[in-house]
Amino acid sequence: MNPSHAAPHDSPFPMSEAAHRLQTGTHDDPFAVLGPHFHGGSRHVAVFHPGLAGLEVLAHDATYPLARHPGAPDLFSGPVPGEGPYRLRATNGEGHVWDFDDPYRFGPVIGEMDEYLLGEGTHHRLWQVLGAHVREHEGVAGTHFAVWAPNARRVSVVGPFNGWDGRRHPMRRRGATGVWEIFLPGIGEGEVYKYEILGADGVLQPLKADPVGFGAEHPPATASMVRDIAGYGWHDGEWMAARAAHNARTAPISIYEVHLGSWRRRVEDGNRPLSYREAAEELVDYVHDMGFTHIEFLPISEHPFDGSWGYQPVGLFAPTVRHGPPHEFRDLIDAAHAKGLGVILDWVPAHFPSDAHGLARFDGTALYEHADPREGFHRDWNTLIYNCGRTEVANFLFSNALYWLEEHHVDGLRVDAVASMLYRDYSRPEGEWIPNIHGGRENLEAISLLQRMNTLVYGEVPGILTAAEESTSFPGVSQPVDAGGLGFGYKWNMGWMNDTLDYFAREPVHRKFHHHQLTFGLLYAFSENFILPISHDEVVHGKGSMLSRMPGDDWEQFANLRAYYGFMWGHPGKKLLFMGQEFAQRGEWDYRGQLDWGVLGAGRHAGIQRLVRDLNALYRDTPALHAKDCEGDGFRWIEAGAGDICVYAWLRQGGGDDPPVAVICNLTPVERRDIRIGLPWSGHWCEVLNTDSAAYGGGERGNLGGVGATDTPSHGFPASALLTLPPLSVLFLVPEA
Template structure:
């Protein structure tokens, strides 16, 4: 019987039974109100009672004739057992919300702004305020919205199924932003599933609580129009791009307030001032999507559309981004599109089937991380992710997406043994669906959002990662240069007496430096899992460690490629990164650590101010070796050139603790060469060996050049020299 199905929350079409329906002698009205003592139908204008509805079932089903044959507007007056009453609109009197075009575009995977239709949206329908809910669950037998507004009872608000689209929707009147909710689903056999958070939820309870929270996206007034108009210039290949990578929860804490993390708005002030002072052009945030396990650092997100509530509301995060833009700082976020955690309230087995993930564990599970892998070949799943990429760029004015773990997406056999993966249709190990997804994602981002940029964390030799799709590439703007990072850290960890035998670790990267648009990353991955800190990798006594680190940072900033440095490394953090504590800010009371910080700030300044150090970061014409073969002295030297060939700098680095007297270096032009930076300066904590401001080039050919400089190379230090402009 229909009544029994409604009571069991198992009716296939609740909108055909609840609300106003045709009866034998006119219209009847039915509603499910558990806990109500009485329900009456009233006129919304006069408040007069049109009909009292008798109780049809003890569990709270009310219904009966209303004495009319023509449909009409009405409200329900609901009385509890204590004599209190409230008047509400009936969700089952409202028409469908999504249009046929929305459903069609979802089915073909081309609804780029799907987040504007699915999820929970504060709106007015027929001039009645409320919240619309829509969710994709094609294999569910029943879907209900449950929340603090209906006692988390799935019988109260079962949703309308929209044909074969798999979308379920309902408009709940008189509901407002702030309401907590989830979706209650039964699978195809009627079995109750764990309550699910909204895949498109814009806000969530603070973990460990897991409910979604209704949030009105249209409520924030941005002030960053000037930045948005010019942000394309800030991340261009010709621009200086120096990224400060940050984990918001552990950058700085409040030890006097139970060691709590800073809020988004506190971070806007404190982090913004610091990044501006240090000269970084961008910040990159470890994933800020809502995630259940703090120890995952955000890399196992469940709320892809919700900034984590750990630090405040979505508008608080918008204020953070807005303030960064006001300071001229771009904001990049880590974006996790390859996998998701298996927590019961998340996407896995969302409607009782492998909806978002592959069913076969050889395709659908990451053993390393115990996470599920998105089914990129399913239109609706790819659409979920395309829409999410645009969501962050449009609704939060994010300037770039650094896509995490791209290699794990590209290869079917990633971290798998023979027999643990399924070859593609050609017998290869390339994930053709993921490749198509990444290409399309990049086309969407660059086509829809002027000035936004995408960056791939891709650790293999996959070709043309940062080349346009129409040329056969993946379409990313930049790629992390993991090979450069591994090789150079390997070199720097060596005792200087042995470095001559590992000289190629410094120079090998230039063989492929211009095959991609590279970012040189010294990221969070290099200061966790027992690796210690970058400072801790430096050999020698304490003085040598600091000197090595300063020289290494100068090598990085003078090397072709954009720059990325994880928080704390800019002042020589000595301990490994700890997610549960602040950075060791107390170290800045020591002159040597303050010297590292000053050195990085000056490197950022030079990198920004000197076109030769950034204009051709990604162009072979911007680099030329002077001498890459002096392995016996562990000295390397090169030139960096701006687009204007008359504008160049000379870089020479001594990776031994020995002062090199009268070290001759060939240069293409005579005249005065100004000492722009010396990492051995006493200002940075060095020994002040150097050039006393610069050198005049001698008319002595050397290194294939018509002129040369006789230099005094400081120990474990870098010199950056610039000729006088003609």
């Protein structure tokens, strides 16, 4: 008899209970029932597929009809002679016929070593195993899905390809690893999906996005998207080989901080933000022209709410689709490297949002977060806190750090909200936090996580940097882990930022009473490897812009801002400036719009922009201004006690044969003549930058390009010079070669 006309056979193994569980979506081991199974020496195939009028197996150039199970109308089974691959042919009620591969005929994808490391919680490259990977498996193209959900009864991949029906593609549990996997043939790039999870208590969870997904739908849609991240053709080999020198403590590091969604918009095209590829041209060219050495992006990871600026991410492994797919994000990185620019990403391991489609109670339990809100809930941000003491959660975060550095060639990570991680009582009243095992307030698990993360990334990825936004005086943030530190390369100097901004916001007549605010920072300036940050946090929430925070009339505001930038670039420490402040944007930053580029038509704004460009060039080209940013012997006070007239002066030194730089500040609106300043030797000193230059919008006062120092001792130096100090200005002097 022709096999295609063979009568259906009942399965020789009992199916009633299994059929009921498959039909109701409660079966936790679908591969034990579905797909090919041998019984009594013959192969039988079982398939669960709702909504079909009929189902057949195509094998060995023959057709074998499958019988509908009497107790489960969507379960089909029957004998299929022989071995090897087969396909399925389905017919629906309208008579439409199509062929497809049975996911349950494929073996596991995850190998033994991966399984071992997953079970141990030490697989530092989780993204290579978990998530959705476009691949060929057993000769068939499709996508392999894998997700960690150890307390789930069932996990299914759902999407348009199966009508979002969790009964269609329940996954295979991989033993004690807590990982579930399935290979879905025919699924490829651009397919959207989520995970349907039946919790340990039998309660169906909200559909979940993939924690290790590489892409997502455009918000407000929340599904993950299959993205093939393999095989990108990088062109940055020269940069990668040399980048360690660009990130070193001795290197000039001047960072332009960017929120990509609001740097510039296409107003004529629905006010949309730039794509990654547009930014690869416009932003990269601009930052290069301005003389910055690095671009730092506010978090690029996928996030549901624009107003979080990316600091409440859901898709830690997915570059936000707001600007394009992952390979176009790589185009942006590649373009930056081609221009000699490093790229730093803001990274958020401190917390995550409680959105239903995210990590919150992912498998029906407090999996990624602490169960106790005294440990697991941030009052300030209404977010959940990672359980850093859980091995698998710590490994998830380690892997994510490595992912951005390895897969996307990112040059550094700036870790957000480190202070909130270090202290269990952070922003918590007495009685609403749990002490550590020693009864203290330090979060020992988070401290260990940060130390291990830094040890891992510095050990595995040559030449990168990490930086901590840490707002307390926690010791050793940028000290090596083996010396008891946290192991960061750099730390944001929040104390310097607060003190100096407070000083410059005061009317000059009152500044003499706050002289210490500009000198105090030098008492600890070399205790860490500091970055001086004027970040996005300083131009939001009613604080205004940098220009609007300066006192006085319009002229004085611009002069004060020029002086502030001169003071900042002359001060020890690497530099960071948030976008828009380099041309003195007048309004407060608004993430919903774009920078006020139109003000560049006004001379003073263009002057500030020209000043920042020149400060960057001077800083980059002058070793005395950067080589010992983090070394005490690179700085020496000349004048720190002239508080009554608000004059400050110091010497920057690079060591060796590098000429020193004298930096002199007059922070009152009064021109001061014949001010004697001590210098290390006599001769002509060139005025290489004057913030009062007419080119910057100033009054063109100063010393006609230089001064002559005589052998008249002053300020503990063997020589000195008489200077004219323009009002609200900073001068940079270097000895003539």
